[in-house]
Amino acid sequence: MNEVCLKLSDLFVSSGWGGYDQGRAPQWAHPKAQQQWFGAIAALEPFLRQTLPNGGEELAGICLASPAPVLKDPLLTQSFYQGIAVPTPWEEFSPLPCLAGGQSAWVQIPRMREIPLFPRDPLAEEQFCWLMTPKFGLLLLLGKNEQGLTQFYWSFDPEILQRAWLSLQTRLRCVFSPDLPFLEKTVADFDFPTPDFRLVSYFGQLMLDYQPNAPIFTPLQERESPELSPDVELLQALTHEVRTPLTSIRTLTRLLLRRKDLSPEVLKRIESIDRECSDQISRMDLIFRATELESTPLPELVVPLTVTSLEAVFQTGIPRWQRQAQRYKVNLKAQIPHSLPQVWSNPSLLDQVLGGMIEKFVRNFNGGGEIHLQITVAGDQLKVQFHTQSAHQANPVKALGELLMFQPETGCLSLNWDVTKNLFQLLGGKLTIRRRSPSEEVLTIYLKCEQRTTSSQSKEFAVPASCLRLA
Missing domain, CATH: 1.10.287 (Helix Hairpins)
Incomplete structure (x- = not known):
């Protein structure tokens, strides 16, 4: 019965699907996820028309959705079973009529049926479309992530589809759905197929094509x-x-x-x-x-900072960076103390910016090289130093607009150093760069150590917007 307590977004979070990045402005999470949801729903009908048999009243698939139907094309509505999950107050709640023996023939089944949800069912907080056909299954979901922010998820993964079905099946059983025998038999016949890769690619492209054009990143009060x-x-x-x-x-x-x-x-x-x-x-x-x-x-950009274990960041990051460096014949050596003080930062953004720096180093190197990473304590700051040396003169880079650098030799794009410095400032730190020769650089990052007397475990770091604007 635990399935009734689950939200569908729990399936994605428990399967390791990434949450909304904490370094990204939270006020954009909801409008951006909604934009993606609307684009996916708009792409769904043309996708189904192109990939499934045309016309006829034979069963093409099952579509369970909430809080409203997502299929409106008559060619699709006559060949799909649609179950619409509707939140229902206790005073209006009554189980669906249970028919003796159940119905299992498609011709006897209503093309659309409301599925009442129990009051306070967490599923009522989400918008979803669970779709199953003989060729593929698809789950579209507008839900919440680990940080409690709105996020759009989509998946053709048979395992995700099967776990979502178990959750929905339990709810159908709890309200005595007369269609449950038919649905269980049909889902068993379809058997959660692994989709052709071309279908997944085609739907991904359609979602891009059907994204709303209106810019939605800026809230009304900030226009x-x-x-x-x-x-x-x-x-x-x-x-x-x-x-x-x-x-x-x-x-x-x-x-x-x-x-x-x-x-x-x-x-x-x-x-x-x-x-x-x-x-x-x-x-x-x-x-x-x-x-x-x-x-x-915003007049001021506010990024949430928290007590961050650099030891954890480097334990997970260094093996990944070393594997990445080896692919470009670069040797990365790390000298890290046994015990590191904690710092005030944003672990998600910090890991990503450090990873971006490592990639920039190794792709700049021409014919291999070395990176030495050394961490020391300097007063109330932690000093993270990268000493990089290319085997030959580093690949030349050209400025591309205000934000990027471009390597003509490799075709690689990366953030320029001004933007990277701004990112570290947002992380509560400072980046300095010293060029010793065309093939040798020393980059030093200073991060503020946690003061042991601090009682709060999180704070916000405000940076004037002018600090982020490039001239």
């Missing part, structure tokens, strides 16, 4: 702020355009990695594709976040 520069608007559009298909590809690779019939060589290549997609997604995420910070309409 007196200056409009976004063309550079920032273009970067936000491009990073979103790149991340969505890469996320689709990564989803497909992880589905393939679960198969038991693949040879070691094929698995190795799929893991390489997954790794490359993850690196590119991380890079696009960091660039997108920087454009958000650069274009924030």
Whole structure:
């Protein structure tokens, strides 16, 4: 009966799907997630028309949604079973009539049925569409993440679809749905198929095409702020355009990695594709976040800081950075004390900015090189120093607009150092750069140590907006 207490977003969070980044302005979470939800719902009907048999009254699939129907095209509504989960107060609540023996024939089943939800059912807080067909299953969800912020999720993953069905099935059983025998038999016949990768890619592209055009990042009360520069608007559009298909590809690779019939060589290549997609997604995420910070309409940009264990950040980060460096023939050595004081920072943003710096180093190096990471305590600050040396003169870089650097030799995009310094300022720290030669640099990051007398475990760090604006 625990399934009745679950929200569908709990399935994504427990499966390791990332939450909304704490370094990103929280006021954008709800409008941005809503924009993604509306784009996905708008893309759904054209997607189904193109991928499923045309016309007829034969059963094409099951669609369970809340709080309103998502299928309105007559060609689809006559071939889909639609169950609409509706929050119902106790005084109006009554179980659905249970028919003797149940109904299992599609011709006898109503094309649409309301499914009452118990009062205070956590599912009533979410908007969702659970869809199952013989070719694929799809879950669209507008829910909450670990931080309690609104987030849009979508998945073709059979495991996620099956767990969501168990949760919905329990609710149908609790209200004595007369359609439950039919639904259980149909879902068993469809058997949660693994989708063709082309379907996942096609739906991802349709979601991009159907995204609402109106800018929704700025709340109404803040619209007196200056409009976004063309550079920032273009970067936000491009990073979103790149991340969505890469996320689709990564989803497909992880589905393939679960198969038991693949040879070691094929698995190795799929893991390489997954790794490359993850690196590119991380890079696009960091660039997108920087454009958000650069274009924030607030008079002061407030970033939540908390007591952060650098030991934990480096324990998880260093092995990942070393593997990344090795792919470019770069040796990363770390000298870290056994015990590190905690600092005031934002662990999510800090990990991502440090990862972006490492990637910038290794891709700048020409023919390999070395990175020495050393951490020391300097008074009430923690000093994190990167000493980088390329085997040959580093690849040349060119400025690209106000935010980016571009390497013509490798085609790599990265944030320029001015923006990176601003990000560290938001993290409660400071970045200095000393160039010893064209192939050697020393970068030092200073982070404020936690004062043991501090009683609060979290605070906000306000940076004047002018600190983020580049001349």
